[in-house]
Amino acid sequence: MSNYIAIKNNQTIPLQSIPVLKYEDILSLNTAFLTDESKHCVNYFGYKVRDKLKLVCCVADDKDSTILISSSEINPADGIYPSFSAKHLAFHIFERELHENFGIEYSDHPWLKPVRFANNRVNINSQIENYPFYQIKSEELHEVGVGPIHAGVIEPGHFRFICNGEQILHLEIQLGYQHRGIEQLFIEKKKLLQRTTLAESVSGDTVAGHTTAFVNLWESLCGYKADEDLKFSRTLALELERVAIHTGDLSAICTDIAYQLGSSVFGRLRTPVINFFQTWCGNRLAKGLVRAGNNHFYFSRQLGGQLEKLFDAYEPDYNEMWNELKNLPSALARLEKAGVVTHEQASSIGTVGMAAKASGVIRDIRLSHPHDLYSHINHEPIIKNHGDVYARTQVRNEEIEQSIGYIRRILQNTPEENKNRKSLEAPQPNSFVLSLTEGWRGEICHCAITDEKGELIHYKIKDPSMHNWLALALSVRNNEISDFPICNKSFDLSYCGHDL
Amino acid sequence: MIGNIKILFHQGKQFIPDVTRAEVPGIFRGRPEISNEPVEVNSLAELCPTGAIAANPVSIDLGKCTFCGECAFAYPGKIKFTKDYKIATNYREGLIIKEGENNPVSLNPELIRKEISKYFSGSLKLRQVSAGGDNSCELELNACGNVNFDMGRFGIEFVASPRHADGIVITGPISENMAEPLQICYDAIPDPKIIIIAGTDAISGGIFAGSPALNRDFLKKYEIDLYVPGNPIHPLTFINGVLELIRRRK
Numbered sequence: 001m002s003n004y005i006a007i008k009n010n011q012t013i014p015l016q017s018i019p020v021l022k023y024e025d026i027l028s029l030n031t032a033f034l035t036d037e038s039k040h041c042v043n044y045f046g047y048k049v050r051d052k053l054k055l056v057c058c059v060a061d062d063k064d065s066t067i068l069i070s071s072s073e074i075n076p077a078d079g080i081y082p083s084f085s086a087k088h089l090a091f092h093i094f095e096r097e098l099h100e101n102f103g104i105e106y107s108d109h110p111w112l113k114p115v116r117f118a119n120n121r122v123n124i125n126s127q128i129e130n131y132p133f134y135q136i137k138s139e140e141l142h143e144v145g146v147g148p149i150h151a152g153v154i155e156p157g158h159f160r161f162i163c164n165g166e167q168i169l170h171l172e173i174q175l176g177y178q179h180r181g182i183e184q185l186f187i188e189k190k191k192l193l194q195r196t197t198l199a200e201s202v203s204g205d206t207v208a209g210h211t212t213a214f215v216n217l218w219e220s221l222c223g224y225k226a227d228e229d230l231k232f233s234r235t236l237a238l239e240l241e242r243v244a245i246h247t248g249d250l251s252a253i254c255t256d257i258a259y260q261l262g263s264s265v266f267g268r269l270r271t272p273v274i275n276f277f278q279t280w281c282g283n284r285l286a287k288g289l290v291r292a293g294n295n296h297f298y299f300s301r302q303l304g305g306q307l308e309k310l311f312d313a314y315e316p317d318y319n320e321m322w323n324e325l326k327n328l329p330s331a332l333a334r335l336e337k338a339g340v341v342t343h344e345q346a347s348s349i350g351t352v353g354m355a356a357k358a359s360g361v362i363r364d365i366r367l368s369h370p371h372d373l374y375s376h377i378n379h380e381p382i383i384k385n386h387g388d389v390y391a392r393t394q395v396r397n398e399e400i401e402q403s404i405g406y407i408r409r410i411l412q413n414t415p416e417e418n419k420n421r422k423s424l425e426a427p428q429p430n431s432f433v434l435s436l437t438e439g440w441r442g443e444i445c446h447c448a449i450t451d452e453k454g455e456l457i458h459y460k461i462k463d464p465s466m467h468n469w470l471a472l473a474l475s476v477r478n479n480e481i482s483d484f485p486i487c488n489k490s491f492d493l494s495y496c497g498h499d500l
Numbered sequence: 501m502i503g504n505i506k507i508l509f510h511q512g513k514q515f516i517p518d519v520t521r522a523e524v525p526g527i528f529r530g531r532p533e534i535s536n537e538p539v540e541v542n543s544l545a546e547l548c549p550t551g552a553i554a555a556n557p558v559s560i561d562l563g564k565c566t567f568c569g570e571c572a573f574a575y576p577g578k579i580k581f582t583k584d585y586k587i588a589t590n591y592r593e594g595l596i597i598k599e600g601e602n603n604p605v606s607l608n609p610e611l612i613r614k615e616i617s618k619y620f621s622g623s624l625k626l627r628q629v630s631a632g633g634d635n636s637c638e639l640e641l642n643a644c645g646n647v648n649f650d651m652g653r654f655g656i657e658f659v660a661s662p663r664h665a666d667g668i669v670i671t672g673p674i675s676e677n678m679a680e681p682l683q684i685c686y687d688a689i690p691d692p693k694i695i696i697i698a699g700t701d702a703i704s705g706g707i708f709a710g711s712p713a714l715n716r717d718f719l720k721k722y723e724i725d726l727y728v729p730g731n732p733i734h735p736l737t738f739i740n741g742v743l744e745l746i747r748r749r750k
Binding site: 153154177178179181193201207248268280285287288320321495 | 508641
């Protein structure tokens with residue numbers, strides 16, 4: 001018998017079919033998986049089963065499009081456990097979460113710090129104002145604290161720098177300020193519309209990404225096969241969101257290097273794209289658009305024609321601005337060689353999405369675990385190898401062009417609306433399901449577990465930011481502290497997606 | 501240089517000339533109108549994910565509404581969302597839309613403190629605190645200052661320090677972990693100061709209402725000067741609301 005079960009993206013399986021291993025076996029199995037760069041951990045979490053804690057580890061095999069699921073049952077009070085993270089750093093954030101929420105003690109975890117000060121944490125005495133920052137005792141060095149509230153209109157998080165003069169030696173990022181208890185609310189709020197609304201609010205800049213992950217998961221759990229027009233609108237929303245946010249990010253990157261022209265032009269180029277979402281579904285950030293087993297906003301041919309016209313106007317202005325930026329020495333001087341994440345670093349800490357692709361690590365769910373229309377698109381990820389701010393900027397630029405190409409292509413075959421849609425059945429009992437999507441920031445993973453009545457008993461969300469915040473912290477080492485804003489913006493990570 | 505001028509020329513005019521009268525594109529869901537058509541009220545109220553719909557008379561609380569539009573799809577004869585984006589007000593009850601009353605949402609001038617127009621009508625600097633916000637309202641607040649909406653032309657801007665600010669704009673349902681930083685920020689703003697709460701999550705907690713991870717005590721302590729509903733707020737809702745709040749009245 002195998003000690004794991006291999007499933008496809010959005011496949012629902014009986015809970016019993018997941019092999020239950022001894023702790024040392026789940027440890028050796030999953031850490032051995034990750035010695036191969038084509039495998040990476042998409043989720044590793046725990047939930048209470050009677051008086052035990054059940055651990056579920058999900059490792060995606062990018063080569064054969066499967067996700068390898070294994071589990072174990074432990075009692076956290078039983079003692080101290082060896083950590084996965086000592087063997088592979090990519091597990092560090094998951095084990096920190098297990099430590100914070102369930103009190104598992106690890107003997108050899110390299111960085112067992114609080115994750116988000118969740119309201120249901122075990123140690124209620126661990127308070128956000130007393131985060132145990134790493135310190136270096138030296139008269140030569142000084143510390144700089146930034147946040148939680150930042151200078152601009154952005155979400156809160158605290159950055160603590162240890163600097164030698166202008167140079168950053170170390171950055172520690174403390175999060176948790178945005179914690180709203182969203183995973184618990186998925187269980188408590190029983191209506192599908194409430195859960196969909198929650199999915200839309202995981203991270204309000206990735207509405208299409210998170211909501212598509214949720215509805216694909218939910219439809220699988222209910223044994224529902226989505227019609228072509230539903231798949232079409234989800235794929236279109238994901239790609240449109242990518243174009244919109246990448247364009248906005250290019251504007252913000254220009255702002256952070258004080259390049260006013262780029263900031264204004266990319267900023268105004270984003271406007272028609274998000275306004276198109278409003279034309280389509282009544283909301284500039286696509287809230288209300290993606291629904292399980294339903295779509296109130298059929299994407300007509302007429303809308304398709306409007307979108308093509310929009311891109312006809314967008315592309316020349318965009319290209320003109322990009323060509324100016326990429327040939328501007330004063331801009332390149334700020335972007336190149338700043339905030340470098342090496343391939344080795346990116347791979348070892350489990351970086352995903354755009355940040356991974358800019359460091360030469362191929363992580364793209366659209367290629368490795370396609371869902372909706374992606375299996376027809378034959379996606380080829382944009383890969384850059386320098387790992388610097390400019391590489392992440394280039395990935396955005398090329399992804400914008402690529403996504404517009406995909407959108408133009410799928411618009412050739414706008415499916416008819418299915419007017420006699422089946423309704424959703426109840427979720428299957430005693431089941432496990434996992435859903436992956438590639439949001440503009442990177443891989444999003446949602447997992448759900450149901451009880452014998454088909455009620456949700458556990459819901460787990462992983463935003464790409466969970467992995468990538470550490471990449472930001474590593475990228476700024478040995479950079480000037482004045483380059484921090486531009487490094488930060490080049491990742492554009494989510495605080496609320498991390499804090500949940 | 502010539503390249504830059506060319507680029508500038510190619511942008512044309514991007515700003516919205518009159519933000520008070522601009523029409524939003526598409527099928528925007530703004531102020532709802534509720535007809536007097538009789539419906540099964542309980543099942544209508546049951547539809548709503550945030551309990552924004554109440555009976556006798558049928559009403560929608562825009563402070564709770566997520567503007568998902570599900571009620572209007574299920575009861576098209578009863579509820580219709582209009583494109584009216586002027587839905588900000590300065591009193592909580594003003595956000596409740598009742599059946600048969602199709603009046604615009606407006607501010608109650610009686611409730612506006614005198615010093616607001618005296619000090620802020622030509623220049624208002626705001627500090628933004630996201631307290632559990634999902635970055636959607638934050639994106640839209642940033643958009644208020646872009647070249648399209650250009651809120652800066654009215655002297656309204658976001659500033660980097662509470663010491664430079666005349667007021668605070670709160671987004672998000674106010675997480676427990678942000679309660680103290682929010683208070684510290686508010687205390688650091690010099691008097692007189694205003695409080696604007698932007699977005700459904702901030703006004704009522706929205707879909708997060710009742711979560712044990714929130715701490716909304718801050719809102720109980722102070723008078724709120726402006727409620728800006730939306731999920732997220734539309735930049736035009738915010739700009740028009742603030743302009744109404746600070747404008748000089750006779």
